[in-house]
Amino acid sequence: MAASGDIEALIEMMARLPGLGPRSARRAVLHLIRKRARLLQPLAEQMAAVAATARECINCGNIGTAELCEICTDSRRASGQICVVEEVADLWAMERAGVFKGRYHVLGGTLSALDAVGPEDLRIPRLIDRLGEEAVSEVILALNATVDGQTTAHYLADEIGARAEVTSLAQGVPVGGELDYLDDGTISAALKARKKV
């Protein structure tokens, strides 16, 4: 055993986090122990607080601390627009961009024939219900440009198209992106969607 039992157990738990491996977990834990009063104790308390209060919004699937998330309870965001994303991380990315002023719907994944994920396994029935409940005029699909993401987008467009306008994020070259680093699909999509300058 390299460290005492409690510390070893902490390292093993940290090593299972996405983005950390055994080595970075050891470094992180040593760093935390070195500053245990200023870092480790507060982090433990913050985690306990989040563990006790964090929950999924029953309306949109966002994570917050109440039955309805802060976006669903904010009447200024009742714009008639719902932006559909795969995961909460995507919702956060949209919010950081700061341009969308409507509400969200977090599917919790994508349809996948391979993994046997059907509409009932995602938050799709609730999305259909919201169309009427929230007088939705536009559903913006902000799904990943993967095969499963696009399959899901087509399915949703078929289901929703008769009841609301369905749009999707434009595909193209990322701002600051260098052509040489882009995959062929992105370049192809950007070319097809080319605009007059």
Place this chain on the structure above:
Amino acid sequence: MAASGDIEALIEMMARLPGLGPRSARRAVLHLIRKRARLLQPLAEQMAAVAATARECINCGNIGTAELCEICTDSRRASGQICVVEEVADLWAMERAGVFKGRYHVLGGTLSALDAVGPEDLRIPRLIDRLGEEAVSEVILALNATVDGQTTAHYLADEIGARAEVTSLAQGVPVGGELDYLDDGTISAALKARKKV
């Protein structure tokens, strides 16, 4: 704000850990929240336990849960050999290699003219005291193969050479390499081939 206050605060704390940035901190926190009963709550408790009990061994600087660490209290490790390392992470790396059966001494850094780190700023006086207290016959220097690491090795060889045999890990530790990055086999081979300084 992308997430609620408590969650945002947790992400910011996680993002400051070595090896994690804002993006991986967000992913880790979402992962933890998704499995809050099975992962987040236990992790919070484990951190609190370590924060409450972790401390530096007053003899060698290793991290444990008592005044003396498990290695210093293990009489089977009173071999007359002390392996000197820079940081606790290096001690753990040596222990993972599993070939050294003596005790350790964690300096807490290296001498550095640039950063004005002198012998009194490291755990060097305590090392000198231990030579007599623990009837030390050999001091194995397992310092990083950096300029500061080697400066510190030469300083220690001068200070200790008259009182105990001083050896160092064999070349085999790559130039500029840090112990914590090495595989167990390399560490093991370097230890077996250690030479008198």
